[in-house]
Every structure is written in C-alpha cells, then in structure tokens.
Amino acid sequence: MRKRHGSYGFDAPWALAGLLFGALVLLALAAASFSLDIIPAGIAFLFGGLYTLASAASYVYTTRRGKFAVWAEELDRLSGDEQLLDLGCGRGAVLLLAAERLDTGRATGVDLWRSKDQSGNDEPVARENAEAEGVSDRVELVTGDMRDLPFGDDSFDVVTSSLAVHNIADDEGRAQAVREAHRVLRPGGLMLVADFQHTPAYESVLRELGVIDIRRRDLGWRFWYGGPWFGTTLLEARKPAV
Structure with a gap:
C-alpha cells in the first residue's frame, strides 16, 4: 500500500x-x-x-495505519469499473482507497459529518483528501443519513462501511441502515461492513431480506482498537442475483 x-x-x-x-x-x-x-x-x-x-x-x-492496510487488501478484489458507495465515509479512509482502484468506476461517500465519531470529520476535509490522493475526479460526496439513503434501488455494485453503522444508537436504526445498504446494492453486488459491534445483528437483517451468501470474519490485530476485546469483524455478503 x-x-x-x-x-x-x-x-x-x-x-x-x-x-x-x-x-x-x-x-x-x-x-x-x-x-x-x-x-x-x-x-x-x-x-x-x-x-x-x-x-x-x-x-x-x-x-493511523492498520485499518488502511486491512482495507487495501479487501479492496484489491475490485475490478476497476464498479460504482461503489461508502457509508459513513468520514474523511475518506476507505472511500479514497477504493477510488484509487476504480479506473473507470466511481466512489460515492455519504456521511452526516459528526466530529465525535472521527476528529476533524468534515466534508471539505474529505474533498481535500481526495485532491491530495489524486482521485477527486472519481469521488462524489453526499451529506445524508445511512438510514434513508438518497439513491435509487440497485444503484451500486459495491457497498462498504467501516466502523460507522454502530454509531446509530438504536437497534431499529442500525437495522434500517443495513436494509438501505441492501436496497441500493444491485443484484449480485458485494457488501463489506467492518464493525466491532452488532455484526451478528447485521447478518440477521440481511438473512431476513433473503441474503444467504454471508460470512463474518475477524480482521486481526491490525484492526484492534486497544486490544482483542475491541477487535473488528468484517461482514461480507453478496446480494442474490435475479
């Protein structure tokens, strides 16, 4: 990387x-x-x-480093022509790693830009980062709530999220965010959600929606927030093709 x-x-x-x-x-x-x-x-x-x-x-x-290395490996599977949505993109850590791999595709980030979730979390900072990484021509930033995404059904080939869904305080709100992610994902599309809380609940929501190609796995020591008791799990799911 x-x-x-x-x-x-x-x-x-x-x-x-x-x-x-x-x-x-x-x-x-x-x-x-x-x-x-x-x-x-x-x-x-x-x-x-x-x-x-x-x-x-x-x-x-x-x-500062570990999460970037892990996500870089996960995103290497992109072919380069995808339309990708990053939920809770913040300053662009995952969004811009994805954009670097999209030769003809496009990466869209959505966030409410709250600084308590990430220091200096602000849309202009994300735009400056996109410029600094040389991918601003492939990136779109949208202010929006992941529980009510401003996109049509089946709009994206890939939906990602890193440590964002758990910031929604209530169970139903988090479930709604997962349902929205599923709604905007095209049939056959890939969902990658990294979080250190609630991933079994996210999986349950997806199974209720008919998704069966799901797995959860530990992302290892590079994604520990203080130790293994705050390790991060990746939920990987593929929406059934029509």
Missing part, C-alpha cells in the same frame, strides 16, 4: 484520550506508591499503566 497523502485524523478521539489519560493516572499512582514505599500497590499500578499505554498504542496504530 502506498503512503497516504491525505489527513485522516483519529477514530473516536474521545476513546483514545480516555486511554491516554488512564495510563497517565495509573503511572502517577505507581510513582506515588513507590515513593511511599507501598511496593505491591506500586507494582500493580505500574503494570496497569503500562498495559493501558500499550492499549493506547494499539489504538493509534489501527486508526
């Missing part, structure tokens, strides 16, 4: 800030315990602080 030229920020920056703050607090408590000669507590706080710091390092790696 080539070096990225855009600016992609951090996923859920509040979570990373919490890990770093927790590590600093634990290390400070370790130092205080050792200074008071409370050795067992100092050792416990030290190991806790180092463990939390390692979790923060894992988080930084994933959000």
